[in-house]
Amino acid sequence: MNQITKGKQSLLFENAPYIVSAASVTGSKEAEGPLGKLFDMTSEDNLFGAQTWEEAESTMQKEACVLALGKAHVKADEIRYLFGGDLLRQGIATSMGVEALQIPMFGLYGACSTSGEALALAGMSAAAGYGEYMLAVTSSHFGSAEKEFRFPLGYASQRPLSAHWTVTGSGAFLVRAAEPERDVSTTRISHVRIAGVTVGKIVDYGLKDSQNMGACMAPAAMDTIVCNFEDMGRSEKDYDRIITGDLGYVGQSILFDLVRGKGYDIRQKHIDCGMTIFDRETQDTHAGGSGCGCAAVTLASFIIPKIESGEWKRVLFVPTGALMSTVSYNEGASVPGIAHGIVLEHCPETE
Amino acid sequence: MNQITKGKQSLLFENAPYIVSAASVTGSKEAEGPLGKLFDMTSEDNLFGAQTWEEAESTMQKEACVLALGKAHVKADEIRYLFGGDLLRQGIATSMGVEALQIPMFGLYGACSTSGEALALAGMSAAAGYGEYMLAVTSSHFGSAEKEFRFPLGYASQRPLSAHWTVTGSGAFLVRAAEPERDVSTTRISHVRIAGVTVGKIVDYGLKDSQNMGACMAPAAMDTIVCNFEDMGRSEKDYDRIITGDLGYVGQSILFDLVRGKGYDIRQKHIDCGMTIFDRETQDTHAGGSGCGCAAVTLASFIIPKIESGEWKRVLFVPTGALMSTVSYNEGASVPGIAHGIVLEHCPETE
Numbered sequence: 001m002n003q004i005t006k007g008k009q010s011l012l013f014e015n016a017p018y019i020v021s022a023a024s025v026t027g028s029k030e031a032e033g034p035l036g037k038l039f040d041m042t043s044e045d046n047l048f049g050a051q052t053w054e055e056a057e058s059t060m061q062k063e064a065c066v067l068a069l070g071k072a073h074v075k076a077d078e079i080r081y082l083f084g085g086d087l088l089r090q091g092i093a094t095s096m097g098v099e100a101l102q103i104p105m106f107g108l109y110g111a112c113s114t115s116g117e118a119l120a121l122a123g124m125s126a127a128a129g130y131g132e133y134m135l136a137v138t139s140s141h142f143g144s145a146e147k148e149f150r151f152p153l154g155y156a157s158q159r160p161l162s163a164h165w166t167v168t169g170s171g172a173f174l175v176r177a178a179e180p181e182r183d184v185s186t187t188r189i190s191h192v193r194i195a196g197v198t199v200g201k202i203v204d205y206g207l208k209d210s211q212n213m214g215a216c217m218a219p220a221a222m223d224t225i226v227c228n229f230e231d232m233g234r235s236e237k238d239y240d241r242i243i244t245g246d247l248g249y250v251g252q253s254i255l256f257d258l259v260r261g262k263g264y265d266i267r268q269k270h271i272d273c274g275m276t277i278f279d280r281e282t283q284d285t286h287a288g289g290s291g292c293g294c295a296a297v298t299l300a301s302f303i304i305p306k307i308e309s310g311e312w313k314r315v316l317f318v319p320t321g322a323l324m325s326t327v328s329y330n331e332g333a334s335v336p337g338i339a340h341g342i343v344l345e346h347c348p349e350t351e
Numbered sequence: 352m353n354q355i356t357k358g359k360q361s362l363l364f365e366n367a368p369y370i371v372s373a374a375s376v377t378g379s380k381e382a383e384g385p386l387g388k389l390f391d392m393t394s395e396d397n398l399f400g401a402q403t404w405e406e407a408e409s410t411m412q413k414e415a416c417v418l419a420l421g422k423a424h425v426k427a428d429e430i431r432y433l434f435g436g437d438l439l440r441q442g443i444a445t446s447m448g449v450e451a452l453q454i455p456m457f458g459l460y461g462a463c464s465t466s467g468e469a470l471a472l473a474g475m476s477a478a479a480g481y482g483e484y485m486l487a488v489t490s491s492h493f494g495s496a497e498k499e500f501r502f503p504l505g506y507a508s509q510r511p512l513s514a515h516w517t518v519t520g521s522g523a524f525l526v527r528a529a530e531p532e533r534d535v536s537t538t539r540i541s542h543v544r545i546a547g548v549t550v551g552k553i554v555d556y557g558l559k560d561s562q563n564m565g566a567c568m569a570p571a572a573m574d575t576i577v578c579n580f581e582d583m584g585r586s587e588k589d590y591d592r593i594i595t596g597d598l599g600y601v602g603q604s605i606l607f608d609l610v611r612g613k614g615y616d617i618r619q620k621h622i623d624c625g626m627t628i629f630d631r632e633t634q635d636t637h638a639g640g641s642g643c644g645c646a647a648v649t650l651a652s653f654i655i656p657k658i659e660s661g662e663w664k665r666v667l668f669v670p671t672g673a674l675m676s677t678v679s680y681n682e683g684a685s686v687p688g689i690a691h692g693i694v695l696e697h698c699p700e701t702e
Contacts, residue, residue: 004480005431009455011481052682080356081550089440089499090676091460092684095553099687104360104550106468107674107689109442109458117457121472128479129355130362147678148440199432199455202446323458325441327498331403333443336450338458 007231009224012196015178016345017126017134019119019192020074022300023067025060027142027168030289030297033278038301039169040067046143046168053143054092057170060293061086061097061139064172064300068135072174076101079174080131083121085114086139086292087166088148089325093139097170103135111321112217112246113200114138115296116340119173119317123194123342126177133177139170140291149210149326162212162250164290167277171296191346192307195314198228198341202323210322210329214251214287217320220337221247222258224318228341229264236266240312243303244339245295245319246274248288273298273319295319307346317342358582360575363547366529367696368477368485370470370543371425373651374418376411378493378519381640381648384629389652390520391418397494397519404494405443408521411644412437412448412490415523415651419486423525427452430525431482434472436465437490437643438517439499440676444490448521454486462672463568463597464551465489466647467691470524470668474545474693477528484528490521491642500561500677513563513601515641518628522647542697543658546665549579549692553674561673561680565602565625565638568671571688572598573609575669579692580615587617591663594654596646596670596690597625599639624649624670646670658697668693 006012024039031042041063048059061084069076082101085108086093094107110117118136126134143153145166151157175194203220210216221244229235236242247255252272259266273295274288299317306312320339329335357363375390382393392414399410412435420427433452436459437444445458461468469487477485494504496517502508526545554571561567572595580586587593598606603623610617624646625639650668657663671690680686 005482009431054678054682055684080360085460087441088676089678090438090462090674092674092676092679095674095687095689096679096684099553099555102552104552105689106472106550107460109436109460111441121457124476124479124481128475128481130475130479131356199457201453201455202450204450323441323443323446325439325443327405327440328443328447331405333406333447336446338446338456 009227010196010198010231013127015127016193016195017123017178018176018190019173019304020176020190021068021071021174022304023064023071023172024297024300025064025170026297030167030169030277033283035277035302053141057093057139057141057144058097060170061093061137062100064170065098065101065135065137068172068174074133074174076103079103079133079135081125082135083108083118084137085109085118087145110338111323112290112292113319113321113338113340114292115171116319116342119342120197120199120340122175123197126175134175135172136175137172138292138296140166140293142166142168145291159286160211161286164213164246164248164274164287165285166291167289167294169293169297171300190308192304193345193347194342195345196343198224198231200224200339202336202338204334204336206334208334210324210335212250213290213322214248215254216322216335217337218247218251218254218258220339221255221318221320224339224341225259226262228316236264236269239269239314239316241271242266242269242316243271246290247272247320248274250287307344310346313346315344317344360578361547361549361582364478366478367544367546368474368529369527369541370524370655371527371541372419372422372525373655374415374422374523375648375651376415376521377648381518381520381628384634386628386653404492408444408490408492408495409448411521412444412488413451415521416449416452416486416488419523419525425484425525427454430454430484430486432476433486434459434469435488436460436469438496461689462674463641463643464670464672464689464691465643466522467670467693470693471548471550471691473526474548477526485526486523487526488523489643489647491517491644493517493519496642510637511562512637515564515597515599515625515638516636517642518640518645520644520648522651541659543655544696544698545693546696547694549575549582551575551690553687553689555685555687557685559685561675561686563601564641564673565599566605567673567686568688569598569602569605569609571690572606572669572671575690575692576610577613579667587615587620590620590665590667592622593617593620593667594622597641598623598671599625601638658695661697664697666695668695
């Protein structure tokens with residue numbers, strides 16, 4: 001209908017907003033992993049001074065937001081809207097976590113794709129002129145997620161090799177509207193822009209194994225990646241990296257097959273956050289990391305710095321979610337997937 | 352920062368989008384209530400042909416969407432983005448409900464305020480030019496909600512007088528962008544516009560009684576209503592009605608007191624959907640109706656027709672949500688509230 005909308009599901013912003021700062025907070029296992037030195041804050045006991053896993057997750061969200069604001073020297077009351085979510089029932093980690101910031105907020109749920117959903121809406125709101133600053137935040141916690149989806153940790157139940165290890169972490173992103181008339185000398189502007197988005201739809205191949213989320217999510221990742229290519233007239237050649245959220249080792253191989261079936265080959269360009277955040281040999285996380293926090297902290301600590309520096313000029317960031325609850329899979333429902341694509345670009349000059 | 356943003360939390364759209372159609376689907380108790388004859392579809396056994404309450408809720412969402420589309424003669428593939436949510440853990444009623452429509456979607460969670468959240472984001476996206484049509488849908492189901500938040504129905508546990516009765520219902524709203532150059536002769540345009548929004552923040556007075564949601568949500572309703580007045584330079588005199596979601600009898604009296612404390616008196620203008628949908632004398636729902644579906648079906652069946660006809664020229668629609676889960680209140684956390692304000696206006700002439 002206009003220059004912004006592209007194809008069926010995508011938007012390319014005329015005035016692409018910036019990610020001006022990002023922050024990552026994680027637990028101890030993540031701190032011991034390959035990205036450990038890149039995180040802004042970690043906790044040895046995974047409790048962050050709280051009494052419960054849920055409170056700990058809320059604390060992570062708050063700390064990630066405060067860090068992202070602090071890095072950009074922006075106060076909470078300068079943020080127009082916050083977009084946040086987590087994996088827990090009724091999104092309590094977010095509700096309790098961002099409460100103290102007193103920012104008008106939209107609660108989101110997209111399973112492990114929520115960081116993409118939050119960045120999409122924050123970018124859309126900033127690009128539309130609905131405010132100068134938007135904040136996007138997501139989190140997950142191994143302890144609260146095991147309790148929510150599987151068994152309390154005390155049961156020490158065994159996990160199949162296709163299972164993921166939920167990342168204890170929260171990533172927050174400060175998004176700023178692009179305005180040509182702004183005085184850039186007084187404010188920090190980054191080299192990272194949200195150039196566009198491809199909003200995902202629910203993709204269901206009928207899989208019912210909640211312990212094999214990689215397989216459940218791979219079709220959604222393929223759908224969003226191929227849709228992004230088609231909507232924007234691109235292919236894998238137009239991206240330096242195509243980075244999924246948490247398909248893991250099982251999901252990655254399925255994704256490669258599915259994408260090849262559509263005539264593309266992303267093998268040379270693909271990274272998966274769930275395979276990046278933990279070391280396969282030494283950390284015993286089976287299929288890899290997962291959770292709302294997995295893609296978020298990997299983006300904040302590892303991906304954004306590479307775009308900021310110009311090492312990567314254009315990245316398609318595709319967090320992936322498996323849509324289910326203990327009730328849905330106990331009632332025999334399948335586990336559909338969803339994935340949202342965020343086009344991140346290095347801009348060589350500030351405005 | 353520009354003409355769109357107003358005050359701290361509000362937006363007034365330059366080209367206000369239209370709600371071109373709305374649909375309501377409810378259960379049998381709602382069908383027996385004061386609004387019963389206004390609903391588009393009801394089910395005698397509250398199962399809608401499904402085997403479980405959760406599946407029934409998903410079916411309601413799908414039917415509400417299909418009805419809203421059908422009324423406007425719009426196909427699902429003409430919808431750019433869908434904004435939807437429900438009360439169940441991990442939003443499964445929405446994920447499974449809208450899956451068949453194959454519309455790119457954003458999953459939301461704002462407890463019983465979700466219909467406001469969905470309409471706000473649908474309106475914001477349409478007004479920004481991100482697509483011609485957006486769809487907003489929410490639902491709740493008495494059976495699935497009792498299981499999710501309280502006890503399975505088979506326990507027949509007693510409810511305190513401050514407790515609400517979760518509405519079995521789903522409301523869907525088709526939002527269309529305003530475009531001056533459009534040929535109105537070929538398409539249906541309504542007389543109802545989303546003129547603006549006031550996005551709510553989390554308000555926590557420290558209450559911990561999950562069986563008294565009206566008291567937990569009233570402060571958030573006050574906060575959003577007063578913020579709307581101040582952001583837009585208005586008072587209760589500028590609205591024909593101020594309509595909260597599901598404060599019920601307990602919450603309404605608290606709201607009146609809190610609002611009076613801020614120097615406004617909304618008693619002559621206030622309606623609460625939770626008090627409207629059930630008959631207090633004969634239906635024994637204690638504090639009134641509640642749930643994501645309560646405000647949504649009341650808006651679709653009762654409020655929108657009055658704006659469409661011009662009986663009400665301007666309405667502030669304020670769905671209210673109590674942010675909690677069984678985990679959060681069992682761990683001793685308080686029950687904060689959130690409320691989103693939607694300014695709905697009658698426009699006398701189509702474009």
